[in-house]
Amino acid sequence: MNRLYHDSEDxxxxxxxxxxxxxxxxxxxxxxxxxxxxxxxxxxxxxxxVRQECLSWAVRAGESHGVWGGTTPEERRYLRTELAPAS
Known part of the structure; x- marks a missing residue:
């Protein structure tokens, strides 16, 4: 991930x-x-x-509408499920 953009929303x-x-x-x-x-x-x-930064933000924010980082809401829900820590 590009560090220049990682720590802010620039x-x-x-x-x-x-x-x-x-x-x-x-x-x-x-x-x-x-x-x-x-x-x-x-x-x-x-x-x-900045696709990766966009996608990372959308997954963290739980963005439920629109195309972010090249993904649909359904694709991001799947990513959140796959990336969630096992309990």
Whole structure:
């Protein structure tokens, strides 16, 4: 992880998504036009230099909407489950 952005939220200003309409990253559904928006948003995320910081933040914050760090809410729920310490 890039240490420059790890300890603060300055990474937000470096996101590739800043060049696009924010609504693209918050599709209304995962099918139809929403599915196309999700695919495009994820493609944009793949080009982003702060993707890992974004994803890490979204998982820690429990972000339940939108595409963050190239993942959907469902994918982040899975990550949180997989990364949760065993009790």
């Amino acid at each position: 990474w937000v200003n470096q996101g590739a998504c800043r060049q696009y309409d924010p609504e693209l990253f918050f599709p209304v559904s995962s099918t139809g036009i929403g599915g196309a928006d999700t695919a495009l948003a994820k493609a944009i995320c793949r080009t982003c230099v």
